[in-house]
Amino acid sequence: MSQKNTENLSVIDAIEQRRSVKHYDPTHKMSRSEIERLLQLAALSPTAFNIQPTRYIVVQDEATKAAISPLAHNQPQVIESSVLFVLTGALDAYKNAARYWPDAPAEAQAGIVAAIKGSYEGKPQAQRDEALLSGGMAATTLMLAAKALGYDSCPMKGFDFAAVGKLLNVPENEVVVMMIAVGKKAAEPHRRAGTLGIDELVRWEDTAR
């Protein structure tokens, strides 16, 4: 079945319409160009120092999904989605950093490379924080882009990270960030569980001190 292309969906519409969808049409296949478009958009997400640590494993094979399913509490979206994206973060993305700034003037490039090294070298917590921060941002971009391309999604951390990483041969220098199921919605999600009001979420600076 063809997807309605909603590429003109506004950012605000995409934010308001995105929901975590659990059931998908298992017969629907996303084309290679649709998947690549989604990934190109996700890759535009901001990253600290532009080090772009997020990696995307594209899982479409039924046998691979069947192997992941029991590692993810048999959540239906693993099997039913068109694509299961497994996002990882490269802990060593800070290395060879000049390649992230090829067009910067030499002096500026040297300064940025030194700052990147100082921020992450020998600092495993900072490396991991960066992988998770940037991965979370990429995940949000991917889900909103999916919505704009006529698809729905479900972010997932309900799975055995170590086992899924092993199954997919995630290298030692990468940490699994989350999975995102993407596909054509087959059932509406539950009514929104409830969104906290900004009164509870926000402290204006005059009351935050």
Ligand SMILES: Cc1cc2nc3c(=O)[nH]c(=O)nc-3n(C[C@H](O)[C@H](O)[C@H](O)COP(=O)(O)O)c2cc1C
């Ligand atoms: C980091 C993260 C992990 C999540 N893991 C799962 C999951 O494993 N399975 C699932 O069905 N939903 C998962 N969710 C979706 C949340 O349950 C959902 O975002 C929340 O209930 C709000 O609903 P909405 O996304 O439809 O607005 C996850 C969401 C986030 C941000």
